[in-house]
Amino acid sequence: MGKKWLYVDIPLMDYEEARELQLEIVQARKHTTFDRNVVLFLEHPSVFTLGRRGERGHLKVTEAFLKSKGVPIVHVERGGDITYHGHGQLVVYPIIYLGKEGLGVKEYVTGLEEVMIRSAGDFGIKSERDPRNRGVWIGNNKLGSIGIAIRHGISFHGFAFNVNLAMEPFTWINPCGLQEIGMTSLERELSGKMPMEEVRDAVRSHMENIFEVELELINLGKLRMLLKKS
């Protein structure tokens, strides 16, 4: 294992803050001497996000209702439609210079799916791909979602893996713009909460195997310092 990607383990970070951090890394990668791939692991406080082609029509409740629940909606540059993030969902944002890694987008997305499939497998859950709808599925229910954006050949955004996530907010939308699908989580499949730390470890180790890299732990402060210095 020669290659190392930086890995930041963040307990909780606001969606907007995480997005700015990703953009900062993309900018640094493109315009400065900063030359590392970075993977962020985190959870978001409750938020709905709409991808490029996302339609508010896929929101089944009023915005006033969401306001009353304290859940904001954010427009973002990733692919995909509407989705929900919240506590108990592991969000992984790899910021990777795909061309330099010799990775095609399709191959990369397939790799991210594989990370989720194998991680679920570690907890005894069998999940699979659906070639028509990317992401990871158990029957008609989605266990993990993918949405990435590419700027200057650098991929950002990533995947969201439902671990112990509250499912109710998904009933307020047509997730990913699809009707007649449901969402699920490890908790729901196993009828019990999974320790998030164990899930983070599983995802981290599968990521290392699938992309043939070592994830080198760095804390957020140090990453920000590297970005500033570059």
Add this chain to the structure above:
Amino acid sequence: MKEIQELKFPEDLRYTEDHEWALSEGEGIKIGISDYAQDQLGDIVFVELPQKGDRFEKGGEFGTVESVKAVAELLIPISGEILTVNSTLDGSPELVNKDPYGDGWMVEIKPSESDELGTMMIRDTYVQFLKGKK
């Protein structure tokens, strides 16, 4: 993904590091994405392009291409005003995969600066650039 030697890069085009190509045609310059870019992205399901008359500075985002849940930003290599947009990509985005230098072209721009085209990479330089990435 294909090897570089399996991909096509016509001699008469100019290229950017962000994998756009440009070709001078009459008063306009046609722009699209390279065979390498379409192969990287995989099956393209949606192309978002600007409107006729929109103005851009070199390096500005003029649209996006979307494939397998990935959105890639398109950066314009030439400053100027959009003369025509390839609207057939609306219904047939797969043309970008099938024929990136022909039916899969994206926009035609009327350049506002002189010789930005001349500063873009020629075929051999672009191919060397791609090989350096591998």
